[in-house]
Structures are given as C-alpha cells and as structure tokens.
Amino acid sequence: MTTPRGARGAVPRHDDRRRSFPQVAPREAPDGRFAATWWGNAWVEALEDTALDPARLARGKAYAGRGHVDAITVTPGRVVAYVHGSRPRPYRTEIRMRTLGDDGWERFLDEATARPDHIAALLDKDVPHALEAVTGLLPAPGDLVPDCSCPDDGYPCKHAAALCYQAARLLDEDPFVLFLMRGRGEQELLAELTRRNAALSAAETTAAAPPMPTVPARAVFAAAERSGLPLPPPLPAPDRPGRPAVFPPDPHAPDPLALDLLASEAAVRAHAFLTTGHDPVAALTPWQDAVRLAAAHPGSGLTASTRALYRDLSYALDRTPTDLARAVAAWRQGGAAGLAVLEDPWDPPAGPFDRARPALIAADFPAFRPWRNRLSTDSLQLRLGRDGLWYGYESDAGREDWWPRGAPDHDPVGALTDLLGR
Structure with missing residues (x-):
C-alpha cells in the first residue's frame, strides 16, 4: 500500500528553497548601521534610496533594534515576517524582489567556477565583488517592493523598514540567504558548483597531461633480468600534488565536498612521501589528524559543508563540534604545538x-x-x-x-x- 503524502510516519522532504530564521535578538548598533558586510549594507541602501519618508525609516530601524520583528521566512523573491507595532496584533509584512533568470544564474556559476578563490570565498560566507558585478545579485534602488497589512500607506511603512533592516543581519551571517532570495537554494548551488568545478578540473587534467604509453611492469623486469642491464631510473616526481578525481553528486554516495577534501589530503601526503620519504602526518594521533583536516577546510563552521565535516569528525572521535571548533582555532594558531597548549x-x-x-x-x-x-x-x-x-x-x-x-x-x-x- 502506498503511504499517502503527509501521512503520519512519512519522512518530511527537505525544501531547499524555503528557510525560516528565529527572531533576531535586539542589539545596539553604535555606528547607526545594521549591516557589517558590503552586501548587507547594499541591501539596506536599496530600500533607503527609494524611501519617501526618512522618519518612517528611522522608526523602522528603532523597531528592528527593539526586537519587534518575529521569525523571518525567506523563499525565492520574498521575505516575510510578522512585525509588532502599536496594536496588540502584529502585522504581516513582506519584501518582494525579482528572482534571477536562468541566464543570470549561468553567468554567476560560470564566473564562480572560473576562479578557485571565488569558490573558497563563497564557502567561507563571503561574496566577491566580481560575482556581483557580473550578475547583479544585489538589488538596485526600486528593486525591493515592500508590503504590509498595516493601514499606513507609506513607502515603506515602518514595519516593512524594520523587516528590511533585520533581513540585512541575516545576509551578514549567511550570503546564501541572498542567493535564496534571488531564486536558488544553498544545497542546489553547492551541488552545481561542485559539479562544474569537477568537470573543469577533469578538463584541465586531460588537456595538461595526455596519456602516456604504458608497458607492463612484468615485461620490464623480465627484460632487465635477461639482459643484465639495470632498470631505467624512475620518472621524476611532479612539482606539486595532483588534482583529486571527479566526484559527481550522487544521493547514495558520501558528500562530494568531503570526498574532494580527503582526496586532496591524500594527494598532498603521497607527494610529500614521494619527494622526501617522510609522511608529514604519520606521527599524529587520530584526534590531531581530525583537527588538522578540519583546520585545512575553508571557512569556520558557517557553511553547510563545514558544519557536516565538523559533525562527522567530532562524532567519530567522541567529541563535540564545539570541542573540534576550539581545537581548530588552536591548530590555526600554532599547529600541533598550539593544540598541545590548548589541551595540556x-x-x-x-x-x-x-x-x-x-x-x-x-x-x-x-x-x-x-x-x-x-x-x-x-x-x-x-x-x-x-x-x-x-x-x-x-x-x-x-x-x-x-x-x-x-x-x-x-x-x-x-x-x-x-x-x-x-
């Protein structure tokens, strides 16, 4: 019998294009700005530049600072929350914006995968200016359309302004919220970036290193033994570690980003052993090696891939993600010696x-x-x-x-x- 959709016991399906964020705690902004990043400030400026009444903006900023904005839900083209005003019942408030079309996303993905530092920046929750210049991710004046159930017909009303200011704080913490506003979810983007990066790496490897003719090793040894001649010298070691293999996304396989990290680490260790005869991490304990792996990963626990890596490594060693995050900070501070200072x-x-x-x-x-x-x-x-x-x-x-x-x-x-x- 087929279980009806929504029936009791059915496993809910994750919706990558809908995210809800709990109410942001009130906090002071000494410099008068709600956003700390350039893209967060650009979001606020897009609404402020078209506001018809600066006084409403000031009241909206005060509302946001006092915690009047409830939980925020973000879907493509829409940011929605209930905002408390002077009446007992809160108002339903939203900010609408257009989503990027397929051509815009193609330009974004092409530019992001063209440079490894762009992908690293995105994983570290940073938005390179070059990506914005190519795709126009950030709203221009007039792109944000406020709407509210309150009787105020201001553009925007103070409730919509409060929501806009609070949304800027979400963008500060996670620019993938901006990508969701423009129409693409985090997991969807990460999977596509991984696929394109893997395909690009495979194409570069094929173009740079045409296949060499091969000879069975058994035949070489047999010929040398018959002739009494010494074996030919080994091929010179490459200048740098090789690129990892291509790991296409598969729902039944491990995370491609984690596989890419482990493959890269194995290539670095193999290259060091080949060129020096020494394995640089052979003397490490499993815990030290886990900390080293996590410390080599871009970001600081904020991306989905980093959170998964921290969770899996800490669980395997009976530690907590917080233990691992603290140890990673110590490793980045001073390597194995820094970790020893933390723990001993x-x-x-x-x-x-x-x-x-x-x-x-x-x-x-x-x-x-x-x-x-x-x-x-x-x-x-x-x-x-x-x-x-x-x-x-x-x-x-x-x-x-x-x-x-x-x-x-x-x-x-x-x-x-x-x-x-x-």
Missing part, C-alpha cells in the same frame, strides 16, 4: 614564565593571575607553550570559556599586544 597544562621551570608578569606590568597591562603555564585576567589569558612561545586566549568576562586568539610570540607583551590588536 604543564608546570614550566623558573625563568621566562617568572619574568612575564613584571614585563606585562611594566608595559601597563593589568595584573595577571598565574596557574601552571597560564597567566589570566577575567577575559584575557596567556599560555606558555613547551616550544617557548606565548599563546593568547580570550573569554567572556567571568566565564572559563577560553578560545585561542592572535599569533604566538616569544615575548608575552608581543603576544598580548597582537591579541588586543594594538
């Missing part, structure tokens, strides 16, 4: 550690409390590594939630100065 407190001998506190006080830094190899205030910490370097850490005041920050330094004052960005 130790008792340093007298000398550099004892001289650190007077040096910090002389540089007008606050007094630090010592504990083993660590010097701490309520929100700053320096850790002395076994390699003689000082590593900076930060935490919210009053919480023992330390995260690696800044570059290590032989001088504790230098490490703290880098941590504070002075």
